[in-house]
Amino acid sequence: MTTTALAHHTSTGQDTRKIAFWTFIGSECMLFGTLIATYLSYEGKSVTGPTPQEILNIPVTSVSTFVLLMSSLAMVLALTAVVRGDKLQTRLWLTATVGFGTMFLAFQYYEFNSFVAEGLTISTNLFGSTFFVLTGCHGLHVLIGVIWLTTLLILSWRDQLGPEKAMNVEIAGLYWHFVDVVWIVIFTVVYLIQRGPVA
Amino acid sequence: MGAPAATAGSVAGAHGAADARSGVWGWITTTDHKRIGILYGVTAFFFFLLGGLEALLIRLQLARADNTLIGAETFNQLFTMHGTTMVFLAIMPMSAAFFNFIIPLQIGARDVAFPRLNAFSYWVFLLGGLFLNSSFLFGAAPDGGWFGYANLTSIQYSPGMNISFWALGLQILGIASLAAAFNFIATIINMRAPGMKLMRLPVFTWMSFITQLIVVAAFPVITVALVFLMFDRMFGTTFFSVAAGGDVLLWQHLFWLFGHPEVYILILPAMGMVSEVLPTFSRKPLFGYPVIVYSGMLIGVIGWAVWSHHMFATGMGPIADSYFSSVTMLIAIPTGVKIFNWIATMWGGQIRLATPMLFAVAFIILFTIGGISGVMHASPPTDLQQTDTYFVVAHIHYVLFGGAIMGIFSGIYYWWPKVFGRLLDERLGKWHFWLVFIGMNVTFFPMHLIGLLGMPRRVYTYGPELGLEQMNLVSTVGALLLGFSMLIMVYNFWWSSKHGEIAQNNPWGAATLEWAMSSPPPVYNFSVIPEVRSRLPLWTVGGVTEIPDVPPEPVHVPGGSYWPVVAAVGILVFFIGALVQSLWLAVGGVLVLVVSVFKWAFEPFEM
Known part of the structure; x- marks a missing residue:
């Protein structure tokens, strides 16, 4: 990392990729912001059921939320392991991050399937449309993150993820934490604070 | 790496x-950012001519009452593709051509931050433009207007592929714009030469920087709206379905939440270009540089708070109307500040009316007229009379043609010698300018009156009893004049490539860094990265003078x-x-x- 920093002078002293990536996260905020705002403005306006109150399973989703939060913790530990040059822990914590991410996706797969079985599809009502597009978009982000982190894991097994590659891991971590934070907002807004039908 | x-x-x-x-x-x-810039420029200019051709067909249809030259269906496709092409395939990428070529040179960098991402942006843009226009081959060009209001665009009312071409095509173009925006923001923040502080950046780079920040925030909004639209059409979601309790105004809110910042994406780069041209040809530093920069930022921020002034006619109620009306009037202030700054720059200068300067001065005049008609429909009661009439068409063409295009033309004449190493012919340039200036006013000024007298936009014909035939004919003649003037411009490009005077490093005597190197610049731009000590390095005693072509040690390209x-x-x-x-x-x-x-x-x- 130090050699790279020396080789490429930058105006701010920050890594250019990191700056670009923060900009990307800014645009992602607008993307999810628009989806969440749409969900909120349509909340309680469906003319047919099923409604969120009838169908959302808070206990199960609390578990999957916890799993995703743990993956963020594993991500932090993976990055520090890379910086230390600790190969064993790098592999351990990257595997944990990927594993927790995959578990979250499995939970979502189960949730979507059970909703469809209970009669809520993407075209059933406003709730179905807004819910599946919002959480589906988030799930797609998790999937991309899992693929990305798996790539890093493979690199680590090939001994190509030393401390000089820490910035690559840090940026993947930025993405992963962002996706996690977005889920906390979605979990709060969609699952925890449910508003009834608007009269 | x-x-x-x-x-x-x-x-x-x-x-x-x-x-x-x-x-x-x-x-x-x-x-290479310079080659990608040229690719952007050539492609966008081609689309600009295509969009102009569409406009000419529209004007020919409207030249007389009850005309049957082209049917209603073709007319709908033409105005939709004209608007979409000019916004997304002509003005934005023509600005992108300048971002690419000029920004790295102005900040003292050897390339953009991510050269391959830059190439990716261009190819996605090109393929997106071809995708959108290939709809003509299937007789299914988009026909829902450039803002594609729901629920006209639903599968029920637009069953053909027309709207799908539009929605998916814009989605592709959005990817290109976003990728370019991340790249240029990172470049401007992090790739500046030593001493090139933010408040020493040339104004063109500053305005481009603000533009890219707006792109980053605005494009995700239209992306989501287009996903809703496509899902409604493909998978039967209910986002814009009134029967399911959906609200068609959701589309308008999302579209204009993107669409209003978009007009600043179109105009800010042009403002940056004239801010380079005016000082150069007045032999005076830009008047109130910091004020211009800060008012650009203010425009970038307030531009987010005015979107619903496009929606007064939907009946949002007095509170929303009052708010959006007053903020819209407010945003006229930073814009007006810039106009006074530009005038003050020329005041007392040694003005040289070369072609770039003529276009820049025309920009100020025409953009001011467009701005004034804009403030007129900031008032809801006035707007209700004007909305969806030719008055609005006149307004947008004064700000987008009189503003953005005149600015870009000024930029083309100004930077052409830097890009291609030869000057454009001044005499042809002046002919081009006067024909554009006259043609533009003859085309668009009558539209104010046509609109106030009640002619609705987007209707393929009109009856003779309206008494609007004469003014419509005048407008059509103006459009033909504009079309002809573009031929002169293209001829000038060709002429210059054969006989144009070889350009020295700094043919206009300008002050910014790109003029310190040879024209065209070498592959690696700067043989040595200059040390910048002032905002106008070439006009400063002891500043940068000339950067040699041959590097003292090999530069890795x-x-x-x-x-x-x-x-x-x-x-x-x-x-x-x-x-x-x-x-x-x-x-x-x-x-x-x-x-x-x-x-x-x-x-x-x-x-």
Whole structure:
């Protein structure tokens, strides 16, 4: 990392990729912001059921939320392991991050399937449309993150993820934490604070 | 990035710098910001002529009452494609051509931050533009207007592929714009030469920077809106379905939340260009540089708070109307400040009316007229009379043609010698200018009156009893004049390439860094990265004078790569799959994209 920093002078002293990536996260905020705002403005306006109150399973989703939060913790530990040059822990914590991410996706797969079985599809009502597009978009982000982190894991097994590659891991971590934070907002807004039908 | 180990999938799109720069293949795989800038410019100018041709057909249809030259259906397609083309395929990418070529030179960088991402942006833009226009071949060009209001665009009312072409095409173009925005923001923040502080950046770079920040925030909004629209059409979601309790105004809110910042995306780069031209041809530093920069920022911020002034006619109620009305009037202030700054720049200067300067001065005049009519429909009661009439058409053409295009033309004449090493002919340039200036006013000024007298926009014909035939004919004649003037411009381009005077480093005596190097600049731009000590380095005693062509030590130039092109093709295939609803094509496109992203990430390519 130090050699790279020396080789490429930058105006701010920050890594250019990191700056670009923060900009990307800014645009992602607008993307999810628009989806969440749409969900909120349509909340309680469906003319047919099923409604969120009838169908959302808070206990199960609390578990999957916890799993995703743990993956963020594993991500932090993976990055520090890379910086230390600790190969064993790098592999351990990257595997944990990927594993927790995959578990979250499995939970979502189960949730979507059970909703469809209970009669809520993407075209059933406003709730179905807004819910599946919002959480589906988030799930797609998790999937991309899992693929990305798996790539890093493979690199680590090939001994190509030393401390000089820490910035690559840090940026993947930025993405992963962002996706996690977005889920906390979605979990709060969609699952925890449910508003009834608007009269 | 360090040199990757030879084992890391070493098959490469990257190759040596020398053979990477020759022939068509060299252009396809290029990652040189100057070449990508030229590609952007040529492509966008071609689309600009295409959009102009569409406009000419519209004007010919409206030249007399009850005309039957083209039917209603074709007319709908023409005005939709004219608007969409000019906004997304002409003005935005013509500005992008300047971002690419000029920004790295102005800030003292050897390239943009991510050269391959830059190539990717261009190819995605090109393929998106071709995708959108290929709809003509199927007789299914988009026909829902450039803002595609729901629920006209629903599968029920627009069953054909027309709207799908539009929605998916814009989605592709959005990817290109976003990728470019991340790249340029990172470039401007982090790639400046030593001493090039933020408040020493040339105004063109500043305005482009603000533009890219707006792109980053605005494009995700339209992306989501277009996803809603496509899902409604393809999977039966209910976002814009009134029967299911949905609200068609959701589309308008999302579209204009993007659409209003979009007009600043179109105009801010042009404002930046004239802010370079006016000081150069007045032999005076720009009056109130910090004020211009800060008012640009203010426009970028307040531009987010005015979107519903496009929606007064939907009946939002007195509170929303009052708010959006007053903020719209408020945003006129930073814009007005800039206009006074430009005038004050010329005041007392040694003005030289060369072609770039003529266009810049015309920009001030015409943009002010467009701004004034804009403030007029900031008032809801007035707007209710004007909305959806030709008055609005007159307004947008004064700000977008009189503003953005005049600014861009000024930029073309100004930077042409830097890009191609030869000057454009001044006499032809002046003919071009006067024909554009007269043609533009003859075309668009009567539209104010036509609109106030009640002619609605987007209707393919009108009856003789309205008494609008004469003014419509005048407008059509003006449009033909404009069309003719573009031929002079193209002829001038050709003439210059054969007989144009060879340009010195600094033919206009300008003050910014790009004029310190040869025209055109060498591959690596700066043989030595200059030390910047003032805002106008070439006008400062002891500042930068001339940067030698030959570097004291060899400069590493990155080779080309074909993975950006392959990735762009993957995206195109995915969207074609979505258009024809073929899962296999869509999956195939994603696979191509994923493979090329991996190849891209692991190929040996040194920045």
